[in-house]
Amino acid sequence: LVAGQVYxxxxxxxxxxxxxxxxxGTRDSSFDxxxxxxxxxxxxxxxxxxxxxxxxxxxxxxxxxxxxxSPIRYGFAAVSLVGSNGESDTTFGQGGRIIVDVRAxxxxxxxxxxQSDGRLLLVGPTEASGADRLTVVRLTANGxxxxxxVATFDGIASQTVTTGESFERKLDPGFIxxxxxxxxxxxxxxxxxxxxxxxxxxxxxxxxxxxxxxxTLRQDNGGTITWRAQVTRFNHDGSIDTTFGNQGNxxxx
Numbered sequence: 539l540v541a542g543q544v545y546x547x548x549x550x551x552x553x554x555x556x557x558x559x560x561x562x563g564t565r566d567s568s569f570d571x572x573x574x575x576x577x578x579x580x581x582x583x584x585x586x587x588x589x590x591x592x593x594x595x596x597x598x599x600x601x602x603x604x605x606x607x608s609p610i611r612y613g614f615a616a617v618s619l620v621g622s623n624g625e626s627d628t629t630f631g632q633g634g635r636i637i638v639d640v641r642a643x644x645x646x647x648x649x650x651x652x653q654s655d656g657r658l659l660l661v662g663p664t665e666a667s668g669a670d671r672l673t674v675v676r677l678t679a680n681g682x683x684x685x686x687x688v689a690t691f692d693g694i695a696s697q698t699v700t701t702g703e704s705f706e707r708k709l710d711p712g713f714i715x716x717x718x719x720x721x722x723x724x725x726x727x728x729x730x731x732x733x734x735x736x737x738x739x740x741x742x743x744x745x746x747x748x749x750x751x752x753x754t755l756r757q758d759n760g761g762t763i764t765w766r767a768q769v770t771r772f773n774h775d776g777s778i779d780t781t782f783g784n785q786g787n788x789x790x791x
Contacts, residue, residue: 539591541554542555556586556589579615580637582605589650595621596619597624598616599617600650601647614660614675616660644664649662657676659675660676661673674741739751772786
């Protein structure tokens with residue numbers, strides 16, 4: 539499987555393209571008729587950055603979709619295709635896709651991880667009002683926002699405010715919540731780490747169900763920019779695993 543972006547009618551119409559090849563490098567004609575599937579998510583700039591093949595053979599593509607033009611804003615996006623022929627998996631999300639407003643100006647999924655119970659983790663950098671974040675959105679196995687057991691937290695030290703079984707995210711100073719033009723994730727469906735994380739993100743689900751997210755951390759020390767590796771671990775329900783590193787986080791020095 540090879541995926542990327544193509545321009546269609548104009549440079550404002552960027553769509554997702556996925557191609558499946560046979561073992562000898564020729565196009566697999568059983569996949570959407572000619573081996574190539576073009577997907578228009580939301581009529582603007584759509585991009586794909588991660589691919590996950592599910593145990594049933596279906597294919598999940600994730601990246602970003604433009605959700606407004608004035609101002610230009612992007613949300614997390616995922617689309618599921620039937621593995622046997624490349625058709626849209628209409629049992630996933632809304633007609634085979636989901637676009638999530640993560641309350642950011644720029645956002646893009648960079649990695650997908652599947653939990654043992656079938657839930658999907660969409661992980662990537664987001665930016666709002668000049669503040670960079672790493673954002674994690676969890677979906678149910680059928681592509682809906684998981685509202686059951688997801689924690690949210692803020693800051694490198696992952697300071698949390700508990701409200702029963704979930705957490706409530708504290709908004710960063712100057713962070714403005716935009717009026718959504720796509721389904722919006724509430725604070726019980728998002729996990730955010732602030733302090734400027736870069737685009738390099740890797741996610742893994744351990745055998746015990748704990749979730750490990752690693753990325754690059756950008757720190758501005760009086761105009762001197764440094765990049766360091768950061769690893770954060772969550773429990774299965776999304777709460778921070780305080781037994782890992784320094785209250786759930788390890789930052790390389």
